[in-house]
Amino acid sequence: MEQWQKDLIEVVEVVADEVERFFLGMNDMVDAFFELTEEITEQIESSIATEVDLYLQDIAEPILDIYWELEDIVADVDSGFPYSVEPTAEQNPACIGCRNYHGNVYSGNLLVCGIHPHGWDDANCPDWEQED
Structure with a gap:
């Protein structure tokens, strides 16, 4: 083999080594x-999630406050559904x-x-009968 062929083979081997090193570096x-990019994506997602959470808290808190106030108001108002009242020494x-x-309340009555229907005035009702 001639020298120029040996030199060409050596140049090709050096180029191949350099190309391989280049792609390994790549x-x-x-x-x-x-x-x-994964780290940046995680940070952005975390930041977005935090911002959305804070935004929802800013929105949700006043809405929940209003809801709880309305619930208190509605609980104080007779719902119209019958409910029982037991007789007491006072009533x-x-x-x-x-x-x-009978003792049920209908629409506040x-x-x-x-x-x-409205009860007896004193403690001695003439129509009183023992419960079974």
């Missing part, structure tokens, strides 16, 4: 670029233990019993 650069004492006692 591979490292690409890996570093991907790591950097309808003649009805304690009476089988005729207590129906004490069918015989005396």
Whole structure:
């Protein structure tokens, strides 16, 4: 083999080594670029999530305050649905233990019993009957 052929082979080998080293370096650069973009993406997502969370808190807090206030107001208002009231010593004492006692409130009006819808005035109702 002649010298010029040996020189050409050597030049080709050097070029091949340099090209290989270049692409290995590029591979490292690409890996570093991907790591950097992942870190930036995570930071941006975290920042966006924090901003959205703060924004929603700024919006949600006043709305929830209004909701809780409305809930308190609605709880104080008679809903129109019947509910029971037990007779006590202060309210309808003649009805304690009476089988005729109804004791449901309808739209804010207590129906004490069918015989005396508004209850009896004292503790001795003439229509009192023992509960079963």
